Amino acid sequence: MCKDWLDKKYLKNRRARVLKPVFSFLLVLTSWFTMGQVTSSIDSTSIKIGEQITYQIKVESGPEDLVLFPEGQSFKPLEMIESYAVDTIKKDANFELIKKYGLTQFDSGTYFIPKQKIVVGSKSYFTDSLKVEVNNIQIDTTKQGLYDIKPLIEVKKPSSNWLQTLLIILAVIVVLGALAYWFFFRKKPLTEEEKIALLPPYDRAKLALKKLEESPYLENSEYKQYYSELTLAIRNYLDEKVYDHALESTTDELINRLRLLKDGNQIDLSAETIKNLESILKRADLVKFAKSEPDKELAKLDRQTVDLEIDHVKEALPEPSEEEKLMDEQYKLEQERKLKRKKQWTLAGAIGAFIVLIFVGFGLKYGFSYVKDKLFQNSHLELMEGEWVDSAYGVPPVYISTPEVLKRIDKDTDDSIMTKTTTFTYGSVEDLGVSVSTTVNQNQGQQPQGMQPQQGQQTPSNPEIDLNAAGEKIMKGFEDKGATNILTKQDKYTTPNGAEGLNVHGTFNVSGKEMNYSLFLFVAENNSVLQQILITWPQNQEYAEKIANRVIGSIELKKPE
Known part of the structure; x- marks a missing residue:
């Protein structure tokens, strides 16, 4: 009895030892086949700044499978500059689909193309992440001369469609003149x-x-x-x-x-x-x-x-006397003057009615408030409808869209602190104003204003930036310029490209005006750079508020690594 039990136990263990390698082989084969349906590759793992690489995804699918490739900017930190059409190759009863993307990067460094999700039928697959080296372009300074930055020059904004506007005005004047002559000054034949x-x-x-x-x-x-x-x-x-x-x-x-x-x-x-x-x-x-x-x-x-x-x-x-004749002549002249004044008033009334008619027509189409502001040349409306400037300010850059070019102001603070602030401004805090500032710590062993070491630690080589302290400094600047009744709120803020910072916003009074403000604070370059964007605008002014919202919506920064 004991011997039979031992024989059965031996046979069972032997069968397990034989089947285990078979199962392992089948599992590996199944895994290889499944992963073999979706593969990805790039044509180069090392490029120069701005150079394009081709990222390829290859999918094997059945004739009835629906395949969905990545769309949009899903390759960050690399930028997709072109999405090519899908190539289809028939292989026996299946199809091989090849999708290519053109990618690039404008900053040097080591980057990884993230995993991409591909849907085949009802299943989802993910590609491997791929490493890409982006190298600087080497410049031989012995052959290429270096020059100072050119000074700022005033650039006049091109007048758009001025010829068309002039022709329309001349046409209106000619039509009004012709109507006035025909109805009021032309010698009409008498009835x-x-x-x-x-x-x-x-x-x-x-x-x-x-x-x-x-x-x-x-x-x-x-x-x-x-x-x-x-x-x-x-x-x-x-x-x-x-x-x-x-x-x-x-x-x-x-x-x-x-x-x-x-x-x-x-x-x-x-x-x-x-x-x-x-x-x-x-x-x-x-x-x-x-x-x-x-x-x-x-x-x-x-x-x-x-x-x-x-x-x-x-x-x-x-016979009429000389006095009566003179009175008759004066009466005749007075009648002529009355007739002339009547024509003038009639002409003025016709022109006024024409202007009112035009105002009402444009008012019904575009809104009476807009037509009034357009007629009286509202400065904020002209800025809003003018040619906006999309530019980058400071290093690292702050990308922002403004109605006018921001002017550069460089400030060197106390030598013992060794910080440098570069500011680009337009307008003032008493009206519509935009300011972009970049404060750089030029001595890593020191700490710039608004930067504090972490509690319990010695001053680090890269001190942590205190955004609250930086915001308080801006508020102090408001007070120095005569601002009163300053109300402040703080919120976390994330730009459209994912850079996180602090938004300090609220209201204040200055020079009898009620103003809104919105201050955005960010850190960059391993906590060595403080970036500040300040927008101020008058309260209860429709176009100023629209300009401020448009400027705020355009803010973008390089996302900290």
Whole structure:
């Protein structure tokens, strides 16, 4: 019994020793096959700054597998400058897919291309990370001369589309001038009514009677219209030459007035003329208001009588004196001046209406506040819409976009501290302002302002930068410039490319203005460089706030290693 048990135990151990190498071989083979589906390689492991390397990913897949390659900037710290199309090679029943990328780096050093994720069907695979050496370009200083940095020069911003703007303005002026000439200054031909209105009162009355004689009123038995125009002709003449209320007076009032003028020797009218006019005016009243129909021949005789009596009235009028002639001339000049002023006011009103119409049209399309600021040349709006400058400032560089180029200011602090601050600025803290500063510790055994050693340690060769102390120094600078009511908040901040720092922001008052500020603090170069970006802008000013937000959104730094 014991012997049988020992035999079984021996056979079992022997079987295990035989199968174990088989299982190990199968596991290795399976692993090799799986990893063999995705491979990666580069054409060079050592390049110069800015030189391109080709990164290749090779995938073996079935005809029904969906393969997803990396997209975007997933190769950092190297930069992808080009993504090539996928090459497909058919191998038996499967496919071999080859995807290539062009990569580069502009700083020297040793870099690793990170693992890349490739999805094949429902499975995910990762490539190996690859090492790349980026070398500096060696310069032979014995053959290449070194020169000082050239001084700053003023560069005028090119005026954009000035010719098009000028042509539009000239076209508008020409159109307005043509309209003004056509409607206000052009000598227009007179109409028939205007020609008649310019005739003297006597000629106008005679012309009216002549037209009445040629009219078909009597043939059509239109006596009311006939006598209306007949009395209007005589009343108009009397109104202008004898009695200035002749048109609105009744027949009795007009005749009584003529008799009073005759009795006062103001006009030498005969009693027969007055009687004839009274008879005709009363007969006209009967026709107009009582629907009387006189004989046709009597109506013709009345027109002839009025024609004759107008001559008598003209003869009875006294000759105007020199004073009256002068008054008439002054009256004429005054009328001309009134007409000229009327044209000027009409022209001004038309131009004003045209401008208002343009303002309303642009206001409805772009907003009235924008049009107003554009019209009155809001300085912040002009900066916002101008040509912005994308540049790098300081070493290591701070990449930032600003409406104007920042001007450089170098500061050497106390020699015992051995620090150097390079500042690039635009504007001031009393208005829209941007400042980029880089403080470099030129003596690693010393510590620049804003830099403190770690507690319990001696001063290190690379002291730790105290961002809070640096921020307090900036706040002290605000106070030195007269700022009051300084409110401060602090938050951690990370730039779009991953550089971490501190954001100190808030408000303050200076020179009667309420201002916003945002200060960004970063460390670089193994804690030996302090980088500061300060933006200030007035509160409650739309375009200044938009400019500040755009500047803040553009900040990028080299991510610390």
